[in-house]
Amino acid sequence: MEKYRILLVEDEESLLNALSLNLEMEGYHVVAVRDGRAALDKFRNQHFDLAVLDVMVPLMDGFAVCQTVRLEGNSTPVLFLSAKGTGKDRVEGLKIGGDDYLTKPF
Numbered sequence: 001m002e003k004y005r006i007l008l009v010e011d012e013e014s015l016l017n018a019l020s021l022n023l024e025m026e027g028y029h030v031v032a033v034r035d036g037r038a039a040l041d042k043f044r045n046q047h048f049d050l051a052v053l054d055v056m057v058p059l060m061d062g063f064a065v066c067q068t069v070r071l072e073g074n075s076t077p078v079l080f081l082s083a084k085g086t087g088k089d090r091v092e093g094l095k096i097g098g099d100d101y102l103t104k105p106f
Contacts, residue, residue, distance in 0.1 A: 003027060003028055003029040004027075004028050004029065004049040004050065005028070005029045005030075005031065005046070005047060005048045005049050005050075006023055006028050006029070006030050006031070006048060006049065006050045006051070006052060007031050007033070007039065007042055007043065007046075007048040007050070007051040007052070007053075007076075008020060008023070008030050008031065008032045008033070008051075008052045009032075009033055009034075009035075009036070009038075009039040009051065009052065009053045009054055009057055009062060009065070010032070010034065010052075010054045010057070010081070011034045011035065011054060011056070011057045011058055012054075013034070016032050016034065019032075019052070020032045031046065031048070034057065034058070035057050035058040035059040035060070036057050036058065036059050036060025036061055036062065036064060036065045037059040037060050038059075039051075039053065039057070039060075039062075039065050040060060040065050040068060040069070043065070043069045043074055043076070044069075044072070048076050049076070049077075050076065050077050050078075050079065051066075051076050051077070051078045051079070052079045052081055053065060053066060053078055053079070053080055053081065053098075054080075054081050054082060055080055055081075055082035055083075055084050055089070055093070056082065056083065056084065062080060062082070062093075063080075063092060063093060063096055066078050066080070066093070066096055066097050066098055067096040067097060069097075070096065070097035077099045078097065078098045078099050078100075079098070079099060079100045079101075079102060080093040080098045080100070080101045080102065081102050081104065081106075082101070082102075082103060082104060083103070083104045084103075085103035085104075089101075
């Protein structure tokens with residue numbers, strides 16, 4: 001049986017490691033990157049069943065990554081993970097193509 005593939009984009013190393021470990025222990029294959037440009041590259045060159053995107057990552061924020069891949073026709077489900085928890089941020093994330101929005105801490 002093939003494992004579901006998750007793209008995890010988080011710049012905080014301790015959170016990246018903890019999330020990766022937990023997801024792998026649940027049986028998922030995790031590809032972890034720490035900035036938006038690397039995330040966009042992974043989106044363009046690999047298949048994922050889910051993307052977990054931090055909004056505030058270096059080089060290209062999570063909103064821009066999501067908006068770009070949606071404009072390119074990629075429909076991979078996107079879960080935003082962010083410390084930005086205002087209603088405006090949530091609406092923006094969903095409006096540009098995110099499927100859900102989870103605020104930190106969780």
